[in-house]
Amino acid sequence: MKIAQLAPVWERVPPVKYGGIEMVVYLLTEELVKRGHEVTLFATGDSKTSAELSSIYHTRPPRNLLAGGDLVPDLLHVTSAFKRADEFDIIHNHAGYCGIALANFVSTPVLTTLHGPFMAENKRFFKTFKDAVYYNSISDAQKKGLAGLNYVGTIYNAIDVDRYEFKSKKKDYFLFLSRITADKGAHTAIDVAKKAGVNLIMAGKIDPGSDTEYFEKMIYPQIDGKQIKFLGEVTDKRKKELLRDAKAFLFPLQWPEPFGLVMIEAMAAGTPVIAFPYGSVPEIVIDGESGFIVNSVEEMIGAITKIDKIDLFKCRNYVEKKFGATRMVDDYEEVYKKIIKRHNSSRG
């Protein structure tokens, strides 16, 4: 197939540091090329790829620099891809809104992977253009946010499992690793660790604004540097070490996150996940096998006490099978074929 992969313009492929979307685009593109497809990747010029690379920006443009806010780089990048629409059997849009709007004007079928959650304010946008685009969700939970779109399936994100070192001998701590926000339950993780009498290492970025206030009020006073440690934002290397060495990954999530990639990263390193059942959690964690799904602080403490019952090798194998790049690309290949067939027949 001739496939256009349209990445966001805001981070290179693969990402330098953070960037779940760009990592998925990277793995998908590499594997598609390996399988013999003709892939063109629309991404920043500093991206690394085996596909043909098409770039407007040499590197990611700064945010909010321009008179038109973020609009100009986004529009310029996405339009450059759609102007070449006729060259492709399918355009795979990971770049969101602009790609959806432009899909109205080309005859090549467009698949949009929904990478974010639905918000009340943008539902109108998706509904207005629901006939222009095929969508895939990244979890069944995500789809609950907006019914009635042209869904062709749920395809879970993947990681490159080989990049995660597995360790069955753990150090004496539990891990909270995420942006430090109330949504992610940073304060609940501390509460759980204190009541359970276990060590907690916390790592993650604090965004300016309300998250800083949250950190100063709810988190900072509880850090003692012994039982409760806070490392701030860490490198990718350090993150993987922290995941690898933890007894379990605590994820007391408080909102319906559409896909929690970090849970998969933990399990790949042989670290079970103990999480509240919001969003994609029940689709990602197998209760009693790759961790525990719990409903309260008390249940999370209970799960901590029985964490040794989890088979860490099974955690790893489970991720390889369900969240590896091979499975993801199998799924996307199938969906591409389905869309092209449906699109051609609907156009008579």
Place this chain on the structure above:
Amino acid sequence: MKIAQLAPVWERVPPVKYGGIEMVVYLLTEELVKRGHEVTLFATGDSKTSAELSSIYHTRPPRNLLAGGDLVPDLLHVTSAFKRADEFDIIHNHAGYCGIALANFVSTPVLTTLHGPFMAENKRFFKTFKDAVYYNSISDAQKKGLAGLNYVGTIYNAIDVDRYEFKSKKKDYFLFLSRITADKGAHTAIDVAKKAGVNLIMAGKIDPGSDTEYFEKMIYPQIDGKQIKFLGEVTDKRKKELLRDAKAFLFPLQWPEPFGLVMIEAMAAGTPVIAFPYGSVPEIVIDGESGFIVNSVEEMIGAITKIDKIDLFKCRNYVEKKFGATRMVDDYEEVYKKIIKRHNSSRG
């Protein structure tokens, strides 16, 4: 002709208070309908128009509410117009970037009126899509900011002259009316008034951020409520009274503004303009006839002393002829015809 007028989504047509673009779109649309054209106005639902009104938003959406910043309302609004492209002989885009990007995907010719100045950061955008759109500038000065676009002419903005009361008997003050910024020379107006020994009334909005700092440091300490008065932001009604009663309008502009509508409003009320020669000033003010173009504080003081030599009736007549809606719509009609002809012949 079948004409689509595409207004920005951020303010109704005509504007409730401020909104130079929306006022131009209003005058243009009303006059085109009067002349028998079939006009569809794409604007918010609370707009007032004799044309067919097509709206996605009932009223202007809030800024920066959405996950995608201002992108979502902008894209949604503009795409809704372009999806109907085939119904029109021409699309007249006043909505900026989105309209330019989408012009790549329709066969109807698109005229974009450049309402803002060119910034270094967005020149790349205009250059990339230079073949997709016809442009008209709103002054010759504006075009200097970016050569090589597909310009079909310069068409000055217009005002509805009848809405400006003319008065030849003036009160004892000079007027500075603009946003209070260094760019507009608010501090210079004070300097001039003090040195000339005349009264100055200042009115205008102070934007949060650097403009507030500028006001507090450079302007506020000099306001004495007698010789130098500051009224803050005023209503449209009060603005017209202030313009009407002033001996002259002081415009010590410090940057190349592409079009200074307020100068025309002043002259329409029979109030001469004394301005520095930046941007569109030399195209708008006739030196010695509708005011004075000066190059320094000293020359501005000199102009104040000879302001009685200006014939105020001539100011008014000049605006009626050169900046009235009739002239503007004559110009646009001609440009529309020229574009349609050129477009059809280039498409064989």
